[in-house]
Amino acid sequence: MRPLLLLLPLLLFACAPKRAEAPAPEAQTPLALQVRVVEAKQGVLEREVRASASLQAEQDSLVAAGASGRVLRTLPAGTRVRAGEGVVYLDPAPFQEALEAARLNLQQAEANLERAQNQLLGNRATLKAQLQAAEAQLQAAKRRYEEGQALLAIGALAPLDLKALEAQYRQAESAYQNALEALSRLERAEDIRLLKLQVEAARLQVRQAERNLRESVVRAPFAGEVVEVFVKEGEFVGAGSRAFRLATTERLLAKLFLPPDQASALSPETPFLLRQNGQEVAARLLRKTDLPGQTRLVEVVLKPEGRLLPGPAEVRYRVRLAEGILLPLASLQIRNGEARVFVVQEGKAQSLPVRLQAQEAGQAVVEGLKPNTLVIHPVPESLRDNDPVEVVR
Known part of the structure:
Protein backbone atom coordinates (compact mmCIF):
# COMPACT_ATOMS: atom_id res chain seq x y z
CA MET A 1 0.00 0.00 0.00
CA ARG A 2 2.83 2.36 0.75
CA PRO A 3 4.12 2.48 -2.93
CA LEU A 4 0.59 3.37 -4.09
CA LEU A 5 0.41 6.26 -1.69
CA LEU A 6 3.68 7.64 -3.00
CA LEU A 7 2.55 7.47 -6.67
CA LEU A 8 -0.78 9.20 -6.03
CA PRO A 9 0.55 12.79 -5.85
CA LEU A 10 2.52 12.23 -9.04
CA LEU A 11 -0.55 11.02 -10.88
CA LEU A 12 -2.62 13.97 -9.68
CA PHE A 13 0.09 16.48 -10.84
CA ALA A 14 0.28 14.81 -14.26
CA CYS A 15 -3.50 14.87 -14.71
CA ALA A 16 -3.87 18.59 -13.67
CA PRO A 17 -4.62 21.01 -16.60
CA LYS A 18 -1.60 23.09 -17.79
CA ARG A 19 -1.60 26.94 -17.28
CA ALA A 20 -1.12 29.26 -20.30
CA GLU A 21 2.40 30.70 -20.45
CA ALA A 22 2.69 34.56 -20.03
CA PRO A 23 3.65 36.38 -23.24
CA ALA A 24 7.10 38.06 -23.38
CA PRO A 25 6.99 41.82 -22.70
CA GLU A 26 7.21 44.07 -25.77
CA ALA A 27 9.77 47.03 -26.05
CA GLN A 28 8.19 50.24 -24.62
CA THR A 29 8.51 53.63 -26.52
CA PRO A 30 10.12 56.39 -24.30
CA LEU A 31 7.73 59.10 -23.22
CA ALA A 32 8.24 62.54 -24.89
CA LEU A 33 9.50 65.25 -22.53
CA GLN A 34 7.29 68.30 -22.48
CA VAL A 35 9.29 71.51 -23.13
CA ARG A 36 8.68 75.14 -23.91
CA VAL A 37 10.43 77.07 -26.65
CA VAL A 38 11.37 80.64 -27.50
CA GLU A 39 11.95 82.06 -30.94
CA ALA A 40 15.46 83.34 -31.65
CA LYS A 41 15.31 87.00 -32.68
CA GLN A 42 17.83 89.41 -34.18
CA GLY A 43 18.44 92.27 -31.80
CA VAL A 44 20.78 94.47 -29.76
CA LEU A 45 21.78 93.79 -26.16
CA GLU A 46 22.23 96.85 -23.97
CA ARG A 47 23.31 97.46 -20.40
CA GLU A 48 21.83 100.06 -18.10
CA VAL A 49 24.47 102.10 -16.31
CA ARG A 50 23.84 104.25 -13.26
CA ALA A 51 26.20 106.93 -12.02
CA SER A 52 26.22 109.89 -9.66
CA ALA A 53 26.25 113.41 -11.11
CA SER A 54 26.38 116.92 -9.76
CA LEU A 55 24.03 119.57 -11.13
CA GLN A 56 25.80 122.90 -11.37
CA ALA A 57 25.01 126.26 -12.90
CA GLU A 58 25.99 126.62 -16.55
CA GLN A 59 27.63 129.94 -15.59
CA ASP A 60 28.87 130.53 -12.06
CA SER A 61 31.19 133.42 -11.33
CA LEU A 62 32.76 135.17 -8.34
CA VAL A 63 32.61 138.85 -9.31
CA ALA A 64 35.35 141.08 -7.86
CA ALA A 65 35.38 144.81 -7.24
CA GLY A 66 37.28 146.78 -9.88
CA ALA A 67 38.11 149.70 -7.59
CA SER A 68 38.65 150.37 -3.90
CA GLY A 69 35.99 152.21 -1.94
CA ARG A 70 33.35 152.20 0.75
CA VAL A 71 30.20 150.16 0.11
CA LEU A 72 27.12 152.38 -0.15
CA ARG A 73 24.50 149.66 -0.80
CA THR A 74 24.05 146.16 -2.23
CA LEU A 75 21.28 144.07 -3.76
CA PRO A 76 20.16 141.17 -1.55
CA ALA A 77 21.04 137.55 -2.35
CA GLY A 78 18.40 135.85 -4.46
CA THR A 79 17.86 138.90 -6.69
CA ARG A 80 17.68 138.17 -10.41
CA VAL A 81 19.63 140.69 -12.48
CA ARG A 82 20.25 141.43 -16.13
CA ALA A 83 23.68 141.58 -17.71
CA GLY A 84 25.32 144.91 -16.79
CA GLU A 85 22.98 145.64 -13.89
CA GLY A 86 24.61 146.94 -10.71
CA VAL A 87 24.75 144.69 -7.64
CA VAL A 88 27.26 146.41 -5.31
CA TYR A 89 27.44 150.23 -5.20
CA LEU A 90 30.48 152.06 -3.82
CA ASP A 91 30.45 155.68 -2.66
CA PRO A 92 31.01 157.61 -5.93
CA ALA A 93 32.14 160.93 -4.32
CA PRO A 94 35.90 160.13 -4.11
CA PHE A 95 35.89 158.88 -7.70
CA GLN A 96 34.10 162.00 -8.97
CA GLU A 97 36.60 164.25 -7.16
CA ALA A 98 39.53 162.31 -8.61
CA LEU A 99 38.03 162.68 -12.07
CA GLU A 100 37.63 166.43 -11.69
CA ALA A 101 41.25 166.75 -10.51
CA ALA A 102 42.48 164.69 -13.46
CA ARG A 103 40.52 166.84 -15.90
CA LEU A 104 42.00 170.02 -14.41
CA ASN A 105 45.49 168.55 -14.68
CA LEU A 106 44.83 167.77 -18.32
CA GLN A 107 43.69 171.32 -19.00
CA GLN A 108 46.86 172.69 -17.40
CA ALA A 109 49.09 170.38 -19.45
CA GLU A 110 47.31 171.33 -22.66
CA ALA A 111 47.68 175.04 -21.82
CA ASN A 112 51.42 174.61 -21.19
CA LEU A 113 51.83 172.86 -24.52
CA GLU A 114 49.93 175.55 -26.40
CA ARG A 115 51.97 178.32 -24.78
CA ALA A 116 55.24 176.57 -25.61
CA GLN A 117 54.18 176.05 -29.21
CA ASN A 118 53.33 179.78 -29.55
CA GLN A 119 56.68 180.73 -28.03
CA LEU A 120 58.39 178.40 -30.44
CA LEU A 121 57.07 180.32 -33.44
CA GLY A 122 58.28 183.64 -32.03
CA ASN A 123 61.65 182.37 -30.81
CA ARG A 124 62.64 180.78 -34.08
CA ALA A 125 63.07 184.11 -35.87
CA THR A 126 64.95 185.61 -32.92
CA LEU A 127 67.36 182.69 -32.64
CA LYS A 128 68.07 182.75 -36.37
CA ALA A 129 68.96 186.44 -36.15
CA GLN A 130 71.17 185.79 -33.13
CA LEU A 131 72.93 182.98 -35.00
CA GLN A 132 73.58 185.18 -38.00
CA ALA A 133 75.02 187.94 -35.78
CA TYR A 145 93.31 187.13 -35.32
CA GLU A 146 94.83 185.97 -38.63
CA GLU A 147 95.98 189.55 -39.42
CA GLY A 148 97.56 189.77 -35.98
CA GLN A 149 99.50 186.59 -36.62
CA ALA A 150 100.89 188.13 -39.83
CA LEU A 151 101.85 191.36 -38.06
CA LEU A 152 103.52 189.43 -35.27
CA ALA A 153 105.62 187.59 -37.86
CA ILE A 154 107.06 190.89 -39.19
CA GLY A 155 107.44 192.40 -35.72
CA ALA A 156 104.65 194.94 -36.16
CA LEU A 157 102.52 193.55 -33.29
CA ALA A 158 103.39 192.65 -29.76
CA PRO A 159 102.71 189.04 -28.58
CA LEU A 160 100.41 190.31 -25.82
CA ASP A 161 98.20 192.04 -28.35
CA LEU A 162 97.99 188.80 -30.34
CA LYS A 163 96.85 187.01 -27.20
CA ALA A 164 94.02 189.52 -26.82
CA LEU A 165 92.95 188.97 -30.44
CA GLU A 166 92.99 185.19 -29.90
CA ALA A 167 90.78 185.55 -26.79
CA GLN A 168 88.27 187.62 -28.78
CA TYR A 169 88.26 184.97 -31.50
CA ARG A 170 87.65 182.13 -29.02
CA GLN A 171 84.86 184.11 -27.35
CA ALA A 172 83.15 184.75 -30.69
CA GLU A 173 83.46 181.06 -31.58
CA SER A 174 81.83 180.07 -28.29
CA ALA A 175 78.99 182.57 -28.80
CA TYR A 176 78.36 181.16 -32.28
CA GLN A 177 78.21 177.58 -30.94
CA ASN A 178 75.75 178.63 -28.23
CA ALA A 179 73.51 180.35 -30.75
CA LEU A 180 73.69 177.32 -33.06
CA GLU A 181 72.80 174.94 -30.19
CA ALA A 182 69.88 177.11 -29.09
CA LEU A 183 68.43 177.13 -32.58
CA SER A 184 69.07 173.41 -32.98
CA ARG A 185 67.34 172.69 -29.66
CA LEU A 186 64.44 174.81 -30.76
CA GLU A 187 64.24 172.94 -34.05
CA ARG A 188 64.33 169.59 -32.22
CA ALA A 189 61.46 170.84 -30.08
CA GLU A 190 62.60 168.80 -27.07
CA ASP A 191 60.59 170.97 -24.72
CA ILE A 192 57.53 170.51 -26.92
CA ARG A 193 57.89 166.73 -26.91
CA LEU A 194 58.19 166.75 -23.13
CA LEU A 195 55.05 168.85 -22.83
CA LYS A 196 53.23 166.52 -25.22
CA LEU A 197 54.18 163.57 -23.01
CA GLN A 198 52.78 165.45 -20.04
CA VAL A 199 49.51 165.96 -21.91
CA GLU A 200 49.28 162.25 -22.75
CA ALA A 201 49.95 161.33 -19.11
CA ALA A 202 47.20 163.70 -18.01
CA ARG A 203 44.77 162.16 -20.50
CA LEU A 204 45.64 158.69 -19.17
CA GLN A 205 44.85 159.89 -15.65
CA VAL A 206 41.47 161.13 -16.85
CA ARG A 207 40.66 157.79 -18.47
CA GLN A 208 41.74 155.96 -15.30
CA ALA A 209 39.57 158.23 -13.16
CA GLU A 210 36.61 157.67 -15.50
CA ARG A 211 37.13 153.92 -15.31
CA ASN A 212 37.31 154.05 -11.50
CA LEU A 213 34.06 155.99 -11.45
CA ARG A 214 32.41 153.33 -13.61
CA GLU A 215 33.89 150.61 -11.39
CA SER A 216 32.27 152.21 -8.35
CA VAL A 217 29.26 150.12 -9.42
CA VAL A 218 30.11 146.39 -9.46
CA ARG A 219 27.89 145.01 -12.22
CA ALA A 220 26.66 141.57 -13.24
CA PRO A 221 28.74 140.18 -16.14
CA PHE A 222 25.77 138.09 -17.33
CA ALA A 223 22.09 137.62 -16.57
CA GLY A 224 21.51 135.39 -13.58
CA GLU A 225 20.77 135.22 -9.87
CA VAL A 226 22.80 136.80 -7.09
CA VAL A 227 23.61 133.70 -5.07
CA GLU A 228 25.71 135.34 -2.35
CA VAL A 229 26.96 138.84 -1.43
CA PHE A 230 30.34 139.01 0.32
CA VAL A 231 30.39 142.70 1.32
CA LYS A 232 28.23 144.77 3.66
CA GLU A 233 27.07 148.36 3.54
CA GLY A 234 29.53 150.72 5.17
CA GLU A 235 32.61 148.51 4.97
CA PHE A 236 35.65 149.21 2.80
CA VAL A 237 36.36 146.88 -0.12
CA GLY A 238 39.65 146.73 -2.00
CA ALA A 239 40.12 146.41 -5.73
CA GLY A 240 40.22 142.72 -6.65
CA SER A 241 38.29 141.61 -3.57
CA ARG A 242 35.28 139.38 -4.23
CA ALA A 243 32.02 141.27 -4.08
CA PHE A 244 29.28 138.75 -4.96
CA ARG A 245 28.61 135.40 -6.60
CA LEU A 246 26.41 135.21 -9.70
CA ALA A 247 24.98 132.03 -11.27
CA THR A 248 22.51 131.01 -13.96
CA THR A 249 20.40 128.84 -11.68
CA GLU A 250 17.74 128.31 -14.35
CA ARG A 251 20.31 126.72 -16.69
CA LEU A 252 22.11 123.81 -15.05
CA LEU A 253 24.68 121.31 -16.30
CA ALA A 254 25.12 117.78 -14.98
CA LYS A 255 28.74 116.71 -14.48
CA LEU A 256 29.94 113.19 -13.83
CA PHE A 257 33.32 111.46 -13.98
CA LEU A 258 33.80 108.13 -15.75
CA PRO A 259 36.74 105.87 -16.66
CA PRO A 260 37.99 106.42 -20.23
CA ASP A 261 36.61 103.09 -21.52
CA GLN A 262 33.10 103.95 -20.30
CA ALA A 263 33.28 107.54 -21.51
CA SER A 264 34.42 106.46 -24.99
CA ALA A 265 31.19 104.49 -25.45
CA LEU A 266 29.08 107.66 -25.08
CA SER A 267 27.95 109.73 -28.05
CA PRO A 268 25.52 112.61 -28.70
CA GLU A 269 22.94 109.93 -29.65
CA THR A 270 23.17 108.21 -26.25
CA PRO A 271 19.91 108.81 -24.33
CA PHE A 272 20.45 109.95 -20.75
CA LEU A 273 18.00 110.21 -17.89
CA LEU A 274 18.56 112.40 -14.83
CA ARG A 275 16.71 111.52 -11.63
CA GLN A 276 16.47 113.88 -8.67
CA ASN A 277 14.01 113.77 -5.77
CA GLY A 278 11.68 111.46 -7.66
CA GLN A 279 11.70 113.66 -10.77
CA GLU A 280 13.16 112.41 -14.06
CA VAL A 281 14.19 114.48 -17.05
CA ALA A 282 15.99 113.57 -20.25
CA ALA A 283 19.48 114.90 -20.97
CA ARG A 284 21.92 114.98 -23.86
CA LEU A 285 25.69 114.80 -24.04
CA LEU A 286 27.28 118.24 -24.25
CA ARG A 287 30.99 117.46 -24.09
CA LYS A 288 33.65 115.07 -22.76
CA THR A 289 36.91 116.42 -21.38
CA ASP A 290 40.02 114.59 -20.18
CA LEU A 291 40.98 115.94 -16.79
CA PRO A 292 44.43 117.59 -16.69
CA GLY A 293 46.92 115.32 -14.97
CA GLN A 294 44.42 112.47 -14.91
CA THR A 295 44.55 109.28 -16.98
CA ARG A 296 41.76 107.41 -15.24
CA LEU A 297 38.83 109.83 -15.32
CA VAL A 298 36.98 111.80 -17.97
CA GLU A 299 34.62 114.67 -17.15
CA VAL A 300 31.28 114.12 -18.90
CA VAL A 301 28.94 117.13 -19.11
CA LEU A 302 25.21 116.67 -19.81
CA LYS A 303 22.60 119.27 -20.70
CA PRO A 304 19.26 118.58 -18.93
CA GLU A 305 16.16 119.07 -21.05
CA GLY A 306 14.02 119.81 -18.02
CA ARG A 307 14.18 121.91 -14.88
CA LEU A 308 16.05 120.50 -11.87
CA LEU A 309 17.75 121.95 -8.81
CA PRO A 310 21.48 122.42 -8.13
CA GLY A 311 22.89 119.47 -6.22
CA PRO A 312 23.38 115.70 -6.60
CA ALA A 313 21.43 113.58 -9.08
CA GLU A 314 21.48 110.07 -10.52
CA VAL A 315 22.31 109.48 -14.18
CA ARG A 316 20.96 106.50 -16.10
CA TYR A 317 21.88 105.52 -19.61
CA ARG A 318 22.16 102.40 -21.73
CA VAL A 319 25.35 101.14 -23.34
CA ARG A 320 25.32 98.93 -26.43
CA LEU A 321 27.04 95.61 -25.72
CA ALA A 322 26.53 93.48 -28.84
CA GLU A 323 24.21 92.84 -31.78
CA GLY A 324 23.13 89.36 -32.92
CA ILE A 325 20.68 86.62 -31.96
CA LEU A 326 18.96 87.41 -28.68
CA LEU A 327 18.09 84.55 -26.34
CA PRO A 328 17.29 84.15 -22.66
CA LEU A 329 20.46 83.23 -20.82
CA ALA A 330 18.66 80.22 -19.28
CA SER A 331 18.28 78.66 -22.74
CA LEU A 332 22.07 78.15 -22.96
CA GLN A 333 24.12 75.32 -21.54
CA ILE A 334 27.67 76.47 -20.84
CA ARG A 335 30.14 73.73 -20.02
CA ASN A 336 33.91 73.91 -20.15
CA GLY A 337 33.72 77.31 -21.76
CA GLU A 338 31.49 76.11 -24.63
CA ALA A 339 27.90 77.24 -25.11
CA ARG A 340 25.14 75.09 -26.63
CA VAL A 341 21.42 75.36 -27.18
CA PHE A 342 18.73 72.76 -27.80
CA VAL A 343 16.43 73.15 -30.80
CA VAL A 344 13.41 71.04 -31.74
CA GLN A 345 13.79 69.03 -34.96
CA GLU A 346 11.28 66.35 -35.95
CA GLY A 347 10.08 65.92 -32.39
CA LYS A 348 13.53 65.52 -30.92
CA ALA A 349 15.93 67.78 -29.07
CA GLN A 350 19.02 68.59 -31.08
CA SER A 351 22.06 70.21 -29.47
CA LEU A 352 23.72 73.02 -31.47
CA PRO A 353 26.95 74.82 -30.56
CA VAL A 354 26.81 78.65 -30.46
CA ARG A 355 29.28 81.40 -29.62
CA LEU A 356 28.34 83.63 -26.72
CA GLN A 357 29.07 87.29 -27.50
CA ALA A 358 27.65 89.07 -24.48
CA GLN A 359 25.25 88.58 -21.61
CA GLU A 360 23.40 91.02 -19.41
CA ALA A 361 20.37 90.89 -17.09
CA GLY A 362 19.30 87.37 -18.06
CA GLN A 363 19.73 87.96 -21.81
CA ALA A 364 22.46 86.79 -24.15
CA VAL A 365 23.64 87.52 -27.70
CA VAL A 366 24.95 84.49 -29.61
CA GLU A 367 26.31 83.66 -33.05
CA GLY A 368 25.78 80.45 -35.01
CA LEU A 369 22.01 80.36 -34.89
CA LYS A 370 19.50 81.39 -37.55
CA PRO A 371 16.75 83.87 -36.73
CA ASN A 372 13.28 82.44 -35.94
CA THR A 373 14.77 79.13 -34.76
CA LEU A 374 12.75 77.53 -31.94
CA VAL A 375 15.05 77.11 -28.94
CA ILE A 376 14.08 75.12 -25.86
CA HIS A 377 13.74 77.39 -22.85
CA PRO A 378 14.30 76.71 -20.07
CA VAL A 379 16.50 73.65 -20.60
CA PRO A 380 15.42 70.70 -18.36
CA GLU A 381 18.26 69.21 -16.35
CA SER A 382 17.55 65.71 -17.70
CA LEU A 383 17.41 66.75 -21.37
CA ARG A 384 19.92 65.01 -23.62
CA ASP A 385 20.65 65.09 -27.33
CA ASN A 386 18.00 63.26 -29.48
CA ASP A 387 15.55 62.94 -26.58
CA PRO A 388 11.93 62.99 -27.82
CA VAL A 389 10.23 66.22 -26.84
CA GLU A 390 6.77 67.68 -27.02
CA VAL A 391 6.40 71.44 -27.34
CA VAL A 392 3.74 72.87 -25.09
CA ARG A 393 2.45 76.38 -25.17
Missing part, protein backbone atom coordinates in the same frame (compact mmCIF):
# COMPACT_ATOMS: atom_id res chain seq x y z
CA ALA A 134 77.21 185.45 -33.91
CA GLU A 135 78.46 184.05 -37.21
CA ALA A 136 79.40 187.56 -38.47
CA GLN A 137 81.22 188.35 -35.22
CA LEU A 138 83.05 185.05 -35.45
CA GLN A 139 84.23 185.77 -38.98
CA ALA A 140 85.43 189.26 -37.99
CA ALA A 141 87.27 187.98 -34.92
CA LYS A 142 88.87 185.24 -36.98
CA ARG A 143 90.02 187.72 -39.60
CA ARG A 144 91.55 190.06 -37.00
